[in-house]
Structures are given as structure tokens and as C-alpha cells.
Amino acid sequence: MLPFLTGLGAGLSLIVAIGAQNAFVLRQGLKREAVLPVVLVCLLSDALLILAGVAGIGALIQGSPVLLAVVRWFGVAFLLAYAAFAARRALRPGTLKAAESPGKGTVxxxxxxxxxxxxxxxxxxxxxxVLLGSLANSHGGSGKWLFGAGAAAGSALWFPLIGYGARGLSGFFARPASWRILDGGVALLMLALAVVLATGH
Known part of the structure; x- marks a missing residue:
């Protein structure tokens, strides 16, 4: 279960930070328009990309220690940069504002x-x-697929949560302190994952 839970944490840490995708899902949830189709597109797309990453990176680095090392340290650098950006957002939080729409859009x-x-x-x-693929392959064997399943499960949990919970969460996420807590947690988790990937433990 450890690879699955690690993948779940890694997947969630990558998707919870506010960005164009999350902002759009939240907006649809706040408007209560086409929430299910939008959620399905996002989580299925993520699942396909994650599984492709697990399979593709595994095929590329198999029998290539040099490539494995390159991907591994790229992943470490990427995680550290991601942690730094999340920490910066935590120190300078912003308020999520759903875009207003003049009319009801089509599905x-x-x-x-x-x-x-x-x-x-x-x-x-x-x-x-790259990132989730390299993290998954650090587990090796069947562990990488458990990691991938965990990362995909993160998307399957997150997108319905923000899509259908948008109405209830709108007040909470309107406060900058809420994003500060969320991004602070993301920064710590990404830093921990960077250490795990760098040390191989």
C-alpha cells in the first residue's frame, strides 16, 4: 500500500495548486453547469497521462542507468522548484475569483x-x-503501477470534490488564508518527495 499512498499524495500535491484547470472546474461548479462532463474529462485525461508516464518512462529508462539518473535528478529539481513556488504562494496568497459568464454555456x-x-x-x-513517471519508476516492479494508480486516484478524488463542492467551498476559498494553508502543505509535501527521490528511500 505504500507505493499507492505515495502516488496518491504526489498526485494530489500536483493538482491541488490553483491553476487554469482547477479554476475552470471550480467556475463550472460555482455556476452548476456541465459539472459531470468537465470532471470526467479532467480525471480521465489525468489518468491516461499518468499511466502513459509510468509505462513510457519505464520503457525508456529500463537498462539505462545514465538516463535513469538524468530523469531522477530532473525530477528532484522540478520538485524543489514546485515546492519553492508553492511556498511563495503560501507567503503571498491570492483570492480565487471565478470568471463571470454572460450566459449559460453549452455542455x-x-x-x-x-x-x-x-x-x-x-x-x-x-x-x-516526466515527474510522476520518474517517481513511479523509483519504486520498481509492480510498485510503479500501484504508484500510478494512487496518483490517478488523486485526480479521481480531487476533481469531483472541487466540481461538486464548489458551492460549499466558495466561502472558504475566498479567504487568502485558506490558500496559504493549502499551498504551505503542498510545499512541504513536494519537498519531502524531492528528498525521497534524491535518496532513493
């Missing part, structure tokens, strides 16, 4: 927007194919 427009925000974002490939 298809919401689905296309969610897909574009997900698949056209270069950071999603670094997060899933």
Missing part, C-alpha cells in the same frame, strides 16, 4: 474548454509523463 463548449486546458498545457506533460 460541448465546456467539454472542449476542459480538454484544451488539460491537453494544451505543457506543464501537464512535465507533471505526469
Amino acid at each position: 460541448w463548449s465546456a467539454v472542449i474548454t476542459a480538454a484544451a486546458i488539460t491537453w494544451l498545457n505543457p506543464h501537464v506533460y512535465l507533471d505526469t509523463l
Whole structure:
């Protein structure tokens, strides 16, 4: 269960930080428009990318210690940078404001927007194919697939939570202190993952 739980924590730490994808899901939730299709697009896309990262990185680094070392230290650097950005957000929190819409949009427009925000974002490939893939392969054997399943489970938990819980959470996340707590936790977790990846423990 340890690889699964580590993957769950890593997956959640990468998606909870506010960004275009989360902001869009929250906006749809606050408006109560096409919430289910948008949530499904986001979590299924993440699951596909995570599993591709686990499989692809594993195939690339198998039998290549040099490539493994490069990917490993890239992952460490990326995690440390991510932790630094999260810490900066925690020190300088902002308020999430859902974009206002002049009218009710269609389900298809919401689905296309969610897909574009997900698949056209270069950071999603670094997060899933490279970072989560390298973290997964540090477990080796069947452990990497448990890690990948845990990371995908993080998406499956997070997107329904913010999509359907947006109404109830709108007051909480309107306070800068709430994002400060969230980003502070993300920074600590990312730092811990960087240490784990660097030491191999």
C-alpha cells in the first residue's frame, strides 16, 4: 500500500495548486453547469497521462542507468522548484475569483474548454509523463503501477470534490488564508518527495 499512498499524495500535491484547470472546474461548479462532463474529462485525461508516464518512462529508462539518473535528478529539481513556488504562494496568497459568464454555456463548449486546458498545457506533460513517471519508476516492479494508480486516484478524488463542492467551498476559498494553508502543505509535501527521490528511500 505504500507505493499507492505515495502516488496518491504526489498526485494530489500536483493538482491541488490553483491553476487554469482547477479554476475552470471550480467556475463550472460555482455556476452548476456541465459539472459531470468537465470532471470526467479532467480525471480521465489525468489518468491516461499518468499511466502513459509510468509505462513510457519505464520503457525508456529500463537498462539505462545514465538516463535513469538524468530523469531522477530532473525530477528532484522540478520538485524543489514546485515546492519553492508553492511556498511563495503560501507567503503571498491570492483570492480565487471565478470568471463571470454572460450566459449559460453549452455542455460541448465546456467539454472542449476542459480538454484544451488539460491537453494544451505543457506543464501537464512535465507533471505526469516526466515527474510522476520518474517517481513511479523509483519504486520498481509492480510498485510503479500501484504508484500510478494512487496518483490517478488523486485526480479521481480531487476533481469531483472541487466540481461538486464548489458551492460549499466558495466561502472558504475566498479567504487568502485558506490558500496559504493549502499551498504551505503542498510545499512541504513536494519537498519531502524531492528528498525521497534524491535518496532513493
